[in-house]
Amino acid sequence: MLRLAQPSFGAAEIEAVAAVLRTGRLVHGAEGEAFERELGERLDGHDVVVVSSGTAALHLALWALGLGPGDAVVVPDFTFPATANAVAALGARPLLVDVEPDTFNLAPERVRQAIDAFRGPERVRALMPVHQFGAPADPAAFASLAQERGLWLVEDAACALGARSDGRPVGTFGAAGCFSFHPRKPLTTGEGGAIAVSDATLARRLRRLRNHGRGDSGFESVGLNLRLTEFQSALGRVQLPRLEAERALRSALAERYVQLLAALPVRLPAPVPGHVWQTYMVVLPERAERDGAIAALGRAGVEAGPGAACLHELPAARHWNAWRAEDNPESSRLGRAGLALPLHAQMDPGDVDRVVAALAEFLAGCA
Numbered sequence: 082m083l084r085l086a087q088p089s090f091g092a093a094e095i096e097a098v099a100a101v102l103r104t105g106r107l108v109h110g111a112e113g114e115a116f117e118r119e120l121g122e123r124l125d126g127h128d129v130v131v132v133s134s135g136t137a138a139l140h141l142a143l144w145a146l147g148l149g150p151g152d153a154v155v156v157p158d159f160t161f162p163a164t165a166n167a168v169a170a171l172g173a174r175p176l177l178v179d180v181e182p183d184t185f186n187l188a189p190e191r192v193r194q195a196i197d198a199f200r201g202p203e204r205v206r207a208l209m210p211v212h213q214f215g216a217p218a219d220p221a222a223f224a225s226l227a228q229e230r231g232l233w234l235v236e237d238a239a240c241a242l243g244a245r246s247d248g249r250p251v252g253t254f255g256a257a258g259c260f261s262f263h264p265r266k267p268l269t270t271g272e273g274g275a276i277a278v279s280d281a282t283l284a285r286r287l288r289r290l291r292n293h294g295r296g297d298s299g300f301e302s303v304g305l306n307l308r309l310t311e312f313q314s315a316l317g318r319v320q321l322p323r324l325e326a327e328r329a330l331r332s333a334l335a336e337r338y339v340q341l342l343a344a345l346p347v348r349l350p351a352p353v354p355g356h357v358w359q360t361y362m363v364v365l366p367e368r369a370e371r372d373g374a375i376a377a378l379g380r381a382g383v384e385a386g387p388g389a390a391c392l393h394e395l396p397a398a399r400h401w402n403a404w405r406a407e408d409n410p411e412s413s414r415l416g417r418a419g420l421a422l423p424l425h426a427q428m429d430p431g432d433v434d435r436v437v438a439a440l441a442e443f444l445a446g447c448a
């Protein structure tokens with residue numbers, strides 16, 4: 082089976098983890114601090130706080146910024162549910178805004194309109210654009226909008242470590258940038274995540290909340306345990322220098338997808354500059370049913386899946402008390418017809434040909 086995603090681990094990763102295990106020191110320490118420094122060097126000198134997952138990164142960032150009941154946070158309606166779950170878990174309200182049909186990202190103008198149309202009773206306090214599947218979501222424009230409206234900008238860059246926009250790494254444009262190291266991401270620590278910030282006070286607060294409320298003078302406040310282990314940090318450190326090579330491999334595969342898929346009746350993702358291609362998602366035509374596509378590709382030895390979810394259609398959204406300004410038709414459509422295809426560094430161009438041939442055969446049968 083050609084997998085949707087497959088981590089690339091070699092002898093160096095295995096030795097790095099084994100070396101930590103031999104020390105018996107497993108809780109955040111020297112490896113974690115080195116990983117934070119090395120990530121920071123790639124993120125324009127930002128202070129980086131590593132945590133146990135991308136979800137923990139989003140939750141902790143919003144918590145440290147003081148968001149909670151009475152607040153609303155702008156979130157794309159088409160994303161992985163963790164984006165809105167982090168808002169809802171703090172008692173705040175996700176304000177779900179429709180995404181664009183080709184980038185699958187929020188557009189600043191639509192967000193501006195949604196904020197103006199929002200009737201409360203909560204107060205909009207933050208913007209949380211997602212760099213969906215590794216495509217930068219115009220963070221400079223969101224930073225301007227956040228400044229203009231007096232809002233926090235928290236970038237959900239879970240899929241986008243290494244992506245750049247206007248010459249800068251994504252995740253460095255707002256108050257906090259959140260990353261995931263889940264196995265479907267180009268850099269993985271099994272589970273894991275990180276938050277990049279430029280404000281030293283915020284960084285201290287994040288470290289305290291990550292570690293049971295512990296600061297310089299003991300247990301100073303409430304907190305949780307959201308730490309990354311030492312062996313996970315060691316694993317991440319080995320992969321970090323390979324990130325650029327990984328991006329180049331993924332871009333070449335994405336280009337081959339574009340060439341071959343041009344002949345099929347599917348909508349392709351826009352080639353956004355600075356993209357890192359964490360996932361390659363196409364949009365099926367109305368007549369093709371996604372579950373049928375997933376099954377047909379599976380029979381051909383190709384794993385496929387939904388790209389992300391339309392949040393307002395999830396059962397959990399009823400409990401989130403989410404708010405929409407309009408119908409969000411594009412998010413509904415992507416939630417129904419988005420099809421993620423295999424994309425990882427262990428594929429070769431022939432694998433792309435095989436995926437496209439299987440998809441072509443399925444679509445020919447849907448006429």
Ligand SMILES: Cc1ncc(COP(=O)(O)O)c(C=O)c1O
Pocket residue numbers: 134135136137160161163164211237239240261262263272273274
């Ligand atoms: C956009 C987005 N945000 C947040 C997350 C959550 O990251 P994690 O799985 O590391 O908790 C993901 C995970 O896939 C994601 O795609």
